[in-house]
Amino acid sequence: MHNIEIAWIFDELADLLEFLGESFFKVRAYRRAAHNISGLDTSLRQMHERGQLDRIPGVGKNIAGKIAEILDTGKLRQHQELLQKVPPGLLEVMRLPGIGPKKGSIICEHLGVTSLDELEEAARARKLRKLPGMGVKTEQDILRHIRMHRHHLERVLLSTARDLAREIIEYLSVLPEVERLEVAGSTRRWQETVGDLDLVCASTTPDLVINALIDYPRVTDTLILEENRVRVMTWWGIPVDLEIVTPDKFELALHRATGSKEHYRRLKELALKKNWKLGVNGFTGPGAPFPLTEEHIYSSLGLSYIPPELREDRGEIEKALNNELPQLIELSDIKGDLHVHTNWSDGTNSLEQIIERAKEKGYSYLAITDHSQSLKIAKGLSLERLQEQHRVIRKLDQELADFHLFTGIEVDILSKGLDYPDEILQDIDVVVASVHTGFRQDSNTLTNRIIAAVENEHVDIIGHLTGRLICQREPYDIDIEKILEAAAKYNTALEINASPDRLDLNDEHARLAAQYGVKLTINTDAHDLRRMDEMVYGVSVARRAGLKAEDVINTWKPKQLIHFLRKH
């Protein structure tokens, strides 16, 4: 049982209790516990064995007992009982944006709706608009959100796919018959969402490997079974395709399974020009080479090596033909994180813990950027608290050798301007400005709000520009190019937010930003220690955008970065 699965149980328990009208505080307590559990970087099993469960913030005697019950029995009795009382479809209904426990129960009571399908039917029959507190707008929103939900249903976040891949690879790699095993497909290309997981394995005994996968406890169903290939459904709800080839054909198969389809098709066309065919068996035809490596596949076609992140047929083939591919940024180029939260606002960990982890990661610098005063729910810092925190940070910075600790803030871009006056912002090392309210203003208003922040001489970085949450919330309606133009003019950096549910800027926007000459920065926006590890996802966006290290300010040496920050 993973921490995240236990967190899910408590989250769902909170949903169930909320629907059943349990006290706000109790519901919040379960949500808080779930949130803190998912941010832990040690396994609950280990903590349980050491008797440390009650050390988790938000976990008291009661919840600690329930965690123990889940670890011992694999489930929680209370959770199972409540699931019997509340139709599972109703929870899905309440997870739609704009529908909470109140509207959910009104809909359920008046119309007997207990699933998304029934809700859709009711909305189409124009029955929702007649319910108390609802109208035409609500009805249309619901239909829109159901459509969106269905659209997202078949895909999972890249991070989920990679966690799943790692787990299966670890499990299968124990077999001595497995010579090589790697993830391919969109996961290897680091696409932001993944529809199914492709694994390629080198082995001379495919049946053994296939049976091992079918026996894996988290595999729920076998969908396709062939001699060298199996497709299974997993407990996570995404299918896994495993292809087994002989070791000499491993990289050929890995390459083909990595795709993308368009990229591969272009390579086939190039092969045809040499009178070769490219397929499962490599190149065939007069004088065709047999490539053992991906590098060899590309060099055979007169191309320089194209990393998986670029294989989308977005101009990479032409560049590779002319040996013009950029030297892509790598995770090891990152010298610091310029957007993290601590428990001074809504982060889980202390300043000291966050700094310690940044040093462990080998960073040279770190900016602490908690929320500003208006974001009350996130314990945004009042002016007094801000100045108090910055005194502490400056003192800690002086005690640190070979490490720069920057004062910082994630200041809200309010409808009426920034959340602190210029006199305050001018003394802060790193000012990240982000929108957290008024998402649904019209495009002009929102764009101008952000541009005003870009133009502010004290603002260094615009955080998560479009505000999207992948598979959950659409981006704000803004004029990206207008903002890029301003950012280039005022030398304000744009953030690639590395959180796997944001990845904001996305690869296309990041590429466009670089074309406009805008400086970028890749930050985790971490609210706990574990999520400081998500930098790699931001780097993958930058790689897919074709960025080099020098395009990203937090790959710069401290001196160069400080010079950039001082100009703001």
Added chain:
DNA sequence: GCCGTTTTCGGCCCGACTGTTTTCAGTCG
């Protein structure tokens, strides 16, 4: 249900926005 310049039970919960109303409830960050 958790927490505590704590030892037993009261406090935790803010404010903007939206869509529905005609003064506000529900939702969300």
